[in-house]
Structures are given as structure tokens and as C-alpha cells.
Amino acid sequence: MDKQAAGSQSRASPRQLRRTTIDDIARAAGLAKATVSRALNGRDEVHPTTRERVLQTASELGYVPQAAAHALRTGRSRCLGLLLPSVQWPWLVDVLQGVADAVSDAGYTLLLFSTAKGEQTEREFVAKVLPSRPMDGLLLIVPPGLIPSIRDLAAHGLPVVVVDDRGHPAELPSVSSANHQGALLATRHLLGLGRRRIAVVAGPMDYGCCRDRLSGYREALDEASVAFDPSLVVDANFTMAGGRTAVASLVARDPTIDAVFAMNDLMAIGAMDVLGDRVPTEVSVVGFDDIAAAELTRPQLTTVHQPLYEMGQTAVSLALDAIEGGTTVQQNVMLPTRLVVRDSCGGQQGDQ
Amino acid sequence: MDKQAAGSQSRASPRQLRRTTIDDIARAAGLAKATVSRALNGRDEVHPTTRERVLQTASELGYVPQAAAHALRTGRSRCLGLLLPSVQWPWLVDVLQGVADAVSDAGYTLLLFSTAKGEQTEREFVAKVLPSRPMDGLLLIVPPGLIPSIRDLAAHGLPVVVVDDRGHPAELPSVSSANHQGALLATRHLLGLGRRRIAVVAGPMDYGCCRDRLSGYREALDEASVAFDPSLVVDANFTMAGGRTAVASLVARDPTIDAVFAMNDLMAIGAMDVLGDRVPTEVSVVGFDDIAAAELTRPQLTTVHQPLYEMGQTAVSLALDAIEGGTTVQQNVMLPTRLVVRDSCGGQQGDQ
Incomplete structure (x- = not known):
């Protein structure tokens, strides 16, 4: 049974969430709107203590300034x-290109x-950059550690x-791929080749994608x-070096292993290095x-294809829906995965 | 003789270039400064014809608006x-990470x-995005086609x-790597192994980097x-597929070839595919x-290492010098390259 059908989408009802305005800050800080505006725009007429109070209140209320200066026509x-x-994570490059193209379009x-x-960069992003x-x-x-601030x-x-x-709260709109389905296809392929002692080289289990792949x-x-x-499942933290170490110690203690399902390509390549x-x-x-x-790689790697470029494009389109519709629509889009059969398992080639 | 010494920098005298201001636009359009400001900020009080005139003048003068709304303290x-x-070009990823980290720092x-x-994206960038x-x-x-607009x-x-x-005008500040030196080291290495019929798989010769590598x-x-x-030099446009095609036809017509110097790794990998x-x-x-x-790759590729991450960082630091110094300093920084010897040439391993 394939619980995560390819391309399925779930849509909850739209939920209107109001953006914090200068009015809100003025009310909360007990100041005139004009004063708040002057303080936020960094003008000199505002007393430093007052400005501090405004910036503090703005930060507490999660105020996100509109970019007035370059909103020549739209106000956005x-x-x-x-x-x-x-950007040096190889799979991210394709997501980034999808995002960049869709944003530009x-x-x-x-x-x-x-x-x-x-x-430190994460904390600075939330504390300074975002506001x-x-x-x-x-x-x-x-990383999951940033989620509480983002939810605010x-x-x-x-x-x-x-x-x-990666373990985000369900109420945030999201784009993912059919991780469960991809792992199902990969493992069925290995079983179909007669493999029975299939090791899993895993990523962090607090990520939803890893739980779904398992x-x-x-x-x-x-x-x-x-x-x-369970002794066949080892964590290698999504790195090639981690894949090498994990598979080396695994095959040393268990010589019966006849297949490796790695939760990303880098760990799979590390495994191939060790297995030679x-x-x-x-x-x-x-x-x-x-x-x-x-x-x-030689042999070329059989792997589960994630539609990474399309994930980037879809994320942009969800964000634009929310921005231009003026509402935040809770929406979790899951794009299909497929198995690309190359040479690293033996057997025939092609897509499955 | 190594004409492009590793790490050399040339600095011309600083040249002050004034940024176009609202005053300049007001003078040129024959309007009050307040009117220009209102028009640029998209306020409703300005007559549409006037606003068009302001935007037109601003565009002609190369006006770049300051981001007032988020310049809380600095005015920048x-x-x-x-x-x-x-971002899908592999070498660009490291440059991008260097830029991203330095910008954030x-x-x-x-x-x-x-x-x-x-x-089309290029034209839109110059016509709409930049202004x-x-x-x-x-x-x-x-790409060199964008250079005239950028120079403006x-x-x-x-x-x-x-x-x-990539063929940019010499008066723009730039960061590059020692392309001539890298190619010199690579070719010396091949000659040292006794190779004499060394094919060159080249990129576009209107790029300075390609001319220097040649x-x-x-x-x-x-x-x-x-x-x-000259019959040993073929263009393959920096792609893996191009490398495959170029080397396949080259070895078919000239069986004496005993080495390939490719001007990027992708073309080298394509060459290795063909040569097996x-x-x-x-x-x-x-x-x-x-x-x-x-x-x-197997064998692992011997190649000229460009300090890509450092090139990104250095570009940011040159830009910040110009911004925070308030001047445009003509400066061309060249970072050193080195040969990383792996397995694709035969012979010993290590850095040279």
C-alpha cells in the first residue's frame, strides 16, 4: 500500500493572517503613529529612547517592514x-535554480x-536580518532549531x-517529495534482485523525510x-564521509550485508567507495x-529521483499565492518520486 | 616565464564616481525635488504624466534608488x-557560497x-530589475553581452x-584566478610525463580566462x-556533452593524441567518458x-584548483571597499591557482 501517492496535495481552508502594522506598534507602545513611522525610518527627530522603545515593540510584535522605497507601483x-x-549541498542547487527562475518569471x-x-548565522538571521x-x-x-522563530x-x-x-510544524505550507514512495520503490528493486540483508544508511530521524524513507x-x-x-540501520548524517565510516563499520561487524539503501546520494557514493x-x-x-x-560515479548510481527543480518552483508559486491572494493558505504539496535504475545494483537499466 | 604571478594585485589610483541623486533628476527634468521624491516613492499626489517624466529621467541618468525603508540606521x-x-554550473556553487558567507559576515x-x-532574463535584469x-x-x-549596460x-x-x-572592460574592478599560471602548471605536468600530442578542449575564446589558459x-x-x-585545439563550450563530442571527433581524426588539457572539469569528465x-x-x-x-570520477581527475570560495569572498570585500569608502576603486585581484594531481594522468599524486 502506497500511503503517499505520487503528486497528492492536501488543501485546508484558507486562513487569513493579518500583518503587523505601524498602527499596532503605535497602540502597543502608546505613541503617535507619526512618531513610530519616523522612528522606523531612522529619522533624526525621534529621541533615542523613544526609538529604542519603537524598535523593541516592533520586534516583539513580529513587525516586518514593507519595502516602501522600491515599491514604485505596487506597494509591495x-x-x-x-x-x-x-548552497554547496548538491541537491540544494537544483532547488535553488527552480526558485531563482520562478522568482524571476x-x-x-x-x-x-x-x-x-x-x-550563530541562524540566530542573527532571526534576530537582525528578518525584522x-x-x-x-x-x-x-x-534545521529544526529555527522552526519556533519562523512560526512566530x-x-x-x-x-x-x-x-x-525536516520536522516542520504541519500548519506551515510546504513542498516535499514522496519520500515514502521513493524508498518503497528502491527497496522493492533491491528485494527483486534477491537481496535480503539490506542496510539502511540513514539521515537524522527528527527529519520527516528520513522517517518517511525508513x-x-x-x-x-x-x-x-x-x-x-534494526541493527542494519545506521546514521551517517547525509555526508559522503559519514557514508564511508558507517558502511565500513557495518560490513566489518556484519558480513551478510548484500545491499545498501542510502537516504541520499552522497552517503551512497561514500558506501560505494568503501565497497569498491x-x-x-x-x-x-x-x-x-x-x-x-x-x-x-563508476558504476553509475541507481537512485530515487526527487523533482528538485520543480520543488523550488512550486514553493515560489505557493508563496506568491499567499502574497498576492493576501491570505496564508495552509497547503502541503507532495511531488512524485521515481527510481532511476543505473549500474550500482546490477540488473536492468531504466526508470521505474 | 610566469607572466601572471600567483596572488598578484594591481591597484590603480582611486577614482571618485558620484551617484546620481534626486537633485540631479529634479534639475534634468525641470521639476521640484519634492515632486521627484514623491514620484519615485509612488505616491498618489503626483500626476501620471509627471511621474512618467520623472521615471524616464531617472532611468536615463542611471539613477539607483537607495533602499530608504530598510536603512534604519545607515541610510544604505x-x-x-x-x-x-x-547556479547549476558546478564551479559557481563555491563562488556563491563564498559570496553568501562574506555578505552575511x-x-x-x-x-x-x-x-x-x-x-530575455538578461535584458529584463538590465531594463527593469536593476533600476x-x-x-x-x-x-x-x-556573459559578455551584458557588459555595456553594466558599464553604464x-x-x-x-x-x-x-x-x-569573461572579457569585461579593464576599468571595472574584478576578481579572477591565475589562469595562465594554472594552464602552464597543467601542461608542464603533461610534458613531464612524456606527453607530446596534447589536445586542448577549450571554452569560448572571447573570454579572457580561456585566452589566458591557452x-x-x-x-x-x-x-x-x-x-x-592549432589542429589540436577544439572548442566544447564548457559542457560535459561538448567535451564528449569534441574529443570523440578529435581522436577519430588524430590517433596520435596522448593527452587532453580541458579548460574545465566538466569537459575533462566528458573526455574521460569517451577515452574510457x-x-x-x-x-x-x-x-x-x-x-x-x-x-x-574513476580515475579521479587531476585538475587545476581555482580558489572559488575565496574569489567570492574577495569580490564582496572589493565591493564593500567601494561602498563604504564611498569611492569606486579600480582594482583587479588575481588569486593563485595550483595543480592537484590525482589519477587521470598517471604518475605521482599531490599538489604542485
């Missing part, structure tokens, strides 16, 4: 923000924020769309009446993502 | 723009513009920095008293860039 900034961990501008430098930056909406590929912003009327399921794997085992063995000439005759390897590098 | 937008052809925001959809977007400076990785903007006081040498190749041949044979098991024993292959994929 026509900017979309994209927050992502690192819509006549918007893209503000890019990378938190590659870790938690002072003009954007009509925000797309997020985030969304509650104050900034349209927010989450790309990829559940797809388990469903395929169930179908084939193969018992689930044993791939694909003795051990089959399958990845997840279908990054450009999957065609560069 | 604290935004840097980055225009690039596509400086407390600035990054506006990202991709012209992946071709000339209406608030940015304190612009970093460019551009720079002349009107928008700090512009060009990354990578001159480095020729200098190494001269040093070794090997005659330059002949690499590295019969034919050596060397690339240029050192993208992440260079370690994924």
Missing part, C-alpha cells in the same frame, strides 16, 4: 527570501540567506513556505515478508536525490 | 546583488539574480565587481620546444576548476 517589495543551510527578486556558518529586511514572503530549507513570523502574517520535510523501506520488507532488523569492486555483483547500492554526481 | 540598503548565469543581504533562462532594486553594489559573473551603471556610481574574466599551455610547449599545433580505459595509461587527462565532482 516584490522580494522573496530563501533561507538555506548551504514572476517579476520578483530573490534574497538569499545561507546559514552555512552554523547556529529589518523587506520581503513579501520567505522560503525555508531549515508566519503567525504575524509573513507568508512562509517550507521546502523538504517507513517506505519497512513497508517493502513487509510486502516481501522479510523481518526488519563488490558493487554491484556482491552488494547492490541505491541512493536518494539523483544529484548530478550520480551519473559520474 | 545594505544589500549586495549577485548576477550569475546559473558584513551584515549585508544578498540579492541573487540568475539569467539561466537566457538573453528599481535597492542595492549598494553588484557582483557579476556575466558603474559609470553612474553603482559599485560593480566582476568575478572571473597562453599558459603555449608557454609550456615553448619551454619544452614542442611546436604548437585508455585513461591514464595511453592518454592523460587534466581539467580546470577542481569542482567537487573531480574526486568522484
Whole structure:
């Protein structure tokens, strides 16, 4: 049974969320609207203490300034923000290109924020960048730690769309791919080749995408009446080095392993490094993502294709719906995945 | 002789370029400054004909609006723009991460513009996006066709920095890497292995980087008293497919070829695809860039390492110098390259 049907969409009823205005700040701070406006625009006439009070109140209320200066006609900034961990993650590149093209097609501008430098960048983004930056909406590929702050912003009327399921709250609009289905197809393929001791090289289990990939794997085992063995599941944190280490220690302690299902291509490539000439005759390897590098390895990597470019485009279109409709529509779009069969499992080639 | 010494910098004397102001527009349009300001800020009190006249004049003068709305303290937008052809070009990812990190470290925001959809996106960027977007400076990785428009903007006081040498005018500040030196090292390495029939898989020769890589190749041949044979130079437009096609037809018509120097890694990988098991024993292959994929091929690719991340960081720092110094400093920074020896040429491993 495929619980996450390809291309399924769930739409809840629209929920109007009002953006915090200068009026709200004036009321909360007990000041005239003109004073608040002058303080927010950094004019000199406002006493420093008053300005501090205004900025403090604005921050507490989650005020997001409109970009008046470049809203020549529309009164909107026509900017979309994209927050992502690192552009050097190979699968993110395709999502980013999809976002960039769709933003440009819509006549918007893209503000890019990378938190590659870790938690400090994340905190600064929430504390300083977000409140002072003009954007009509925000797309997020985030570590779960940032979610509470982001939820606050969304509650104050900034349209927010989450790309990829990394444990975000269900009430935020999101775009993901059919992770359960992809893992199901990959594992069925391995079982169909006669593999029975299928190791799972996993990512962090607090990410929804990883939980779904594990559940797809388990469903395929169930179908084939193969018992689930938790000792075959190892975490490698989505990196190639992690994949190498995890698979090296796994095959050292369990020589019966005849296949590896890695939850991303980088870990699969790491696994292939360790397994060497044993791939694909003795051990089959399958990845997840279908990054450009999957065609560069020898043997070429069999993997689950995620429609990454389309995920980026769809995220933009959800954000624009919310911005231009003036409402925040709760909407979780799931795009289909498919298995691309290359050489790393043995057997025939093609899409499944 | 190494004409482009590693890490060399040339600095001309600073040249003050004044930014077009609202005063300039008012004078040119014969209107009051307050009227121009109201028109530019999209207020309703201005007659539509007047507003058109203001916008027209602003455009003619190359006016770049300051982002008043989010310049809470500084009076600057604290935004840097980055225009690039596509984030899916592998070498660009590292430049982009360097730019993103440096922009964030400086407390600035990054506006990202991709012209992946071709000339129409480029024209729209120049005609619509640039005049209406608030940015304190612009970093460019551009097709040469855009250069005239960009030069106009720079002349009107928008700090512009060009990354990578693609035939830009010398008066724009730029960051590049030592292309001549890299090609010299790569070709010397091939000659040192006894290769004499070294094919060049080239990129577009209107790019300065390609001309410099060719001159480095020729200098190494001269040093070794090997005659330059123009029939060994083929263009493959920087793509993997181009590399495949070019090398396939080259080896078909000239079976004496014993090495390939490709002007980027993608074309080198395409060459290796075609040459198969002949690499590295019969034919050596060397690339240029050192993208992440260079370690994924088998044999791993020997290539010229460009300091891509550092090029991104340096471009930001040049732009910030111009912005925060208030002057446009003509400055062309060249960062060093080095040869990373892996397995695709035969011989020993390591950096050279």
C-alpha cells in the first residue's frame, strides 16, 4: 500500500493572517503613529529612547517592514527570501535554480540567506536580518532549531513556505517529495534482485523525510515478508564521509550485508567507495536525490529521483499565492518520486 | 616565464564616481525635488504624466534608488546583488557560497539574480530589475553581452565587481584566478610525463580566462620546444556533452593524441567518458576548476584548483571597499591557482 501517492496535495481552508502594522506598534507602545513611522525610518527627530522603545515593540510584535522605497507601483517589495543551510549541498542547487527562475518569471527578486556558518548565522538571521529586511514572503530549507522563530513570523502574517520535510510544524505550507514512495520503490528493486540483508544508511530521524524513507523501506520488507532488523540501520548524517565510516563499520561487524539503501546520494557514493569492486555483483547500492554526481560515479548510481527543480518552483508559486491572494493558505504539496535504475545494483537499466 | 604571478594585485589610483541623486533628476527634468521624491516613492499626489517624466529621467541618468525603508540606521540598503548565469554550473556553487558567507559576515543581504533562462532574463535584469532594486553594489559573473549596460551603471556610481574574466572592460574592478599560471602548471605536468600530442578542449575564446589558459599551455610547449599545433585545439563550450563530442571527433581524426588539457572539469569528465580505459595509461587527462565532482570520477581527475570560495569572498570585500569608502576603486585581484594531481594522468599524486 502506497500511503503517499505520487503528486497528492492536501488543501485546508484558507486562513487569513493579518500583518503587523505601524498602527499596532503605535497602540502597543502608546505613541503617535507619526512618531513610530519616523522612528522606523531612522529619522533624526525621534529621541533615542523613544526609538529604542519603537524598535523593541516592533520586534516583539513580529513587525516586518514593507519595502516602501522600491515599491514604485505596487506597494509591495516584490522580494522573496530563501533561507538555506548551504548552497554547496548538491541537491540544494537544483532547488535553488527552480526558485531563482520562478522568482524571476514572476517579476520578483530573490534574497538569499545561507546559514552555512552554523547556529550563530541562524540566530542573527532571526534576530537582525528578518525584522529589518523587506520581503513579501520567505522560503525555508531549515534545521529544526529555527522552526519556533519562523512560526512566530508566519503567525504575524509573513507568508512562509517550507521546502523538504525536516520536522516542520504541519500548519506551515510546504513542498516535499514522496519520500515514502521513493524508498518503497528502491527497496522493492533491491528485494527483486534477491537481496535480503539490506542496510539502511540513514539521515537524522527528527527529519520527516528520513522517517518517511525508513517507513517506505519497512513497508517493502513487509510486502516481501522479510523481518526488519534494526541493527542494519545506521546514521551517517547525509555526508559522503559519514557514508564511508558507517558502511565500513557495518560490513566489518556484519558480513551478510548484500545491499545498501542510502537516504541520499552522497552517503551512497561514500558506501560505494568503501565497497569498491563488490558493487554491484556482491552488494547492490541505491541512493536518494539523483544529484548530478550520480551519473559520474563508476558504476553509475541507481537512485530515487526527487523533482528538485520543480520543488523550488512550486514553493515560489505557493508563496506568491499567499502574497498576492493576501491570505496564508495552509497547503502541503507532495511531488512524485521515481527510481532511476543505473549500474550500482546490477540488473536492468531504466526508470521505474 | 610566469607572466601572471600567483596572488598578484594591481591597484590603480582611486577614482571618485558620484551617484546620481534626486537633485540631479529634479534639475534634468525641470521639476521640484519634492515632486521627484514623491514620484519615485509612488505616491498618489503626483500626476501620471509627471511621474512618467520623472521615471524616464531617472532611468536615463542611471539613477539607483537607495533602499530608504530598510536603512534604519545607515541610510544604505545594505544589500549586495549577485548576477550569475546559473547556479547549476558546478564551479559557481563555491563562488556563491563564498559570496553568501562574506555578505552575511558584513551584515549585508544578498540579492541573487540568475539569467539561466537566457538573453530575455538578461535584458529584463538590465531594463527593469536593476533600476528599481535597492542595492549598494553588484557582483557579476556575466556573459559578455551584458557588459555595456553594466558599464553604464558603474559609470553612474553603482559599485560593480566582476568575478572571473569573461572579457569585461579593464576599468571595472574584478576578481579572477591565475589562469595562465594554472594552464602552464597543467601542461608542464603533461610534458613531464612524456606527453607530446596534447589536445586542448577549450571554452569560448572571447573570454579572457580561456585566452589566458591557452597562453599558459603555449608557454609550456615553448619551454619544452614542442611546436604548437592549432589542429589540436577544439572548442566544447564548457559542457560535459561538448567535451564528449569534441574529443570523440578529435581522436577519430588524430590517433596520435596522448593527452587532453580541458579548460574545465566538466569537459575533462566528458573526455574521460569517451577515452574510457585508455585513461591514464595511453592518454592523460587534466581539467580546470577542481569542482567537487573531480574526486568522484574513476580515475579521479587531476585538475587545476581555482580558489572559488575565496574569489567570492574577495569580490564582496572589493565591493564593500567601494561602498563604504564611498569611492569606486579600480582594482583587479588575481588569486593563485595550483595543480592537484590525482589519477587521470598517471604518475605521482599531490599538489604542485
